[in-house]
Amino acid sequence: MDQPTAAFSAPGKVLLAGGYLVLDRNYTGLVCGLDARIHVHVHKLQTSPGLTLSEIIVKSPQFRDAEWRYGYRETEEGGGIEVTQLKGHSTSAQSRNKFVETALAYALTYASAVDHTKIGPASFTILADTDYYSHPGSSGSEIPTTTDRFLGFNVPLHEAHKTGLGSSAALVTAFTTAVVAHYAPHAVVDMSSAQEKSRLHNLAQAAHCAAQGKIGSGFDVAAAVYGSCVYRRFSPSILEGLGDVGVKGFSTRLKSIVEDTDPTKKWDMKIDKKFAAVVPRDLRLMMCDVDCGSETVGMVRNVLSWRKAKPEEALLLWETLQKGNEDLATELQSLASKPANSSEDYENIREVMLTIRSLIREMSSKSGVPIEPEVQTGLINACCQLPGVVGGVVPGAGGFDAVALLLEDKEYAIDALRQFLENYRVKANEGGGVSIGKVRLLGVKQEDQGVRKETPTNYQDWLR
Template identity: 35%
Template sequence: MVERRAFSAPGKALLVGGYLVLEPEYKSYVVALSARMHAVVSTSEAIQKGNPSIQVRSSQFNNDCWTYQLQQTNGYSLSERDNKKNPFIEKVLLNVLNYFDPCISNLKDVNIEIFSDSEYHSQSESSLKRNSLKKFAFHTKSITEVPKTGLGSSAGLVTVLTTALASVLRKELNPYSKADLETIHKLAQVAHCQAQGKVGSGFDVASATFGSIIYRRFMPELISNLPDMSVSKIQIYKEKLKHLVDETDWNFTADRIRLPDNLRLMMGDVNNGSETTKLVGKVKAWYREAYPSSSEIYENINSKNSAFIDCLNEINNLSKNKQIYDGMLTAINSGNDEAINSYTALKQIRQSVNGIRENFRLITKESGADVEPLVQTTLLDACMKLNGVLTGVIPGAGGFDAIALLTTDTTDLRSQTDGKHDFKDVSWLDLQQADIGVLEEIPSHYDNLRSD
């Protein structure tokens, strides 16, 4: 009998906390997005008992497929049948298998189908397939050849793949259980860092797991101190991994939050995208060379980040008073600066974002990294003149990734920007914020996808 389960995990937008999120002393505000990565997992009796395989397929991207044969000697190792490399898939499989450590003779063959919502990738040269419940863009190119929009596809993939395989090895796995979610989170963080070849901040995996959060990172040594996964050290690795996941306090923050009622996040893709690693490398080099003035800039940004978070909390509180809150929404919708600034919380949230952007432009000038390049400054300034826009940023590391705007939920950006020169390079993504991270889905909802 074929057993099936399905899961999804959201993308992310780091509204405030870019660069500072790398340091354990700073908090960031991360909004999970409605764009999700999906995994449908099924098992069947192994064709050769004691010699199971795991197949991961992405029919959306040129029918990409990776098939791994498993070996167990003190711990798990694997080999891809055609010697194809995908570090994100490989590290997930190795960490999940070695953490749960099932007896190989009891393992079934595992098949995992991956799906990616359209907003993660450029939609040029793609065609839609859908059923009555789901729709996905199918590409003629492999996944590595299709430009990304910077919404956290690799973190979402690692998180949902971790959940899917874990559900095979722990039948009772419940993604709404705090304990199971923490296990998923830690395993996904380890796999994601290893696949990237560095220990990043982890905010993207945390958001994929937990949803919209206030985030403060874990110490990178937790992961970097793990031994390597070579066959000779796999027994030690397995023991250290179990200790790290089950018994170690990671001392990080992932407190769930939600945007105020009637406000929503809108993302505008500028069809470029940035190499985050290069941006971060340049900013880190600048920080070292410009110290201590660079530290003062970071502290200034942190104070503005904290003010932004406090203002959103205040707006959440004000939303309980219908008369006041309706007036605030009317002011934002009017686009009139005087009306907006008559509300202290709205005025302060704009001031905090202006301060953050001003400091990022200073870093851009001093470091040579395009944290807020001129073309994005021009675009964001034009967006601030639109009715219904409260504020806007380039989320995360900045650069040429999609911009993020906080607007009222009645704002129609397309009607205000269509045909206007200032917005000719912007595609408004069909997104909204998501409060929840990992979700269990219904497997049959992914069946019978057909072309329009």
């Protein structure tokens, strides 16, 4: 049974502490959910009398030529629902969207395994909040002001520069939720039920790993589903051996992974919401985008190969960093539980963030991976001199993605930062060979809410 219209959204993330460590189940990551979300609207496609259409259309109307049309069919021997991108439409969108395609096949397979009705034609529309992408049209450090929540980026998706907020995890989470809710509505009834959430998590995690072609730590999907948390990863063996769509028995294996019914493959990740606030309400998380971007995969490979080559040195560093990361979580939580704060209260956080950064720089220099590159060190240090700024870090894998700052949530502090960034530039001869132009202050801030249901009528303007 399919539903006429529905909409869901999932948040982006910032891994404030625990980059690289969180890949190993012995360590954790402190992940903060953001108010930048990816939304997916779905409606049933009406077919004209006499015309049988069996297409699923996926559009991302903020981008040029971003429309993908899929045919679908049930494969033999329980291999699940295979989707095939259809050719020959007027938009030149023949480029594939691996995340959409994989998430669609996985979610259709699960939906048809739990609800045996026929898959019908439908149209999905993806809308992303502005800050997922650096957009050259916006001026410098300004937070874009627009009455429309969603901006048209006027470029093809592959030309949009990502800011590192985890677009693919938020997309896969909102998208798989929308597909399941559309085709198997009894599986997504009450978004606050723990069982539903964990099933949506397991499905999104499986689809995201398959689309990425690797099993990462999964903290980004966890944040998209659950919001802010201290995250301990799942054992990769849970998803190993799942196979892919079309392989005999895939549908049954996927269903048992999603519903966690295989005793040999029990989900063992830990989502600790005790630190759910992550950023106390008197502080604000802000992100500065240097618009360079980083290739996370190569960085991870090099850090891990150094760790393998120098296990003793790495163990010491990992243990010390984990301690620093736990201290940060504890400090933030203790601050969050106090009624009001004076600036002195931030001293411990300031110190622990400095300690973490110096350990990260040690990881950088020892592994030869620019996790906190010189230009980012300069930028964070300079920001930390400003009134009201408590500290900053290169989040996640680091590199040239947007840096995260914690500052007092007061106008004077935000204004000072904005003004400072207005004129901030680094030339290549000052920045270790890397020059950065304007640094843009993103409009994002912390928000502790994972995947949620939205009102479908909110998207009318974009549903052309």
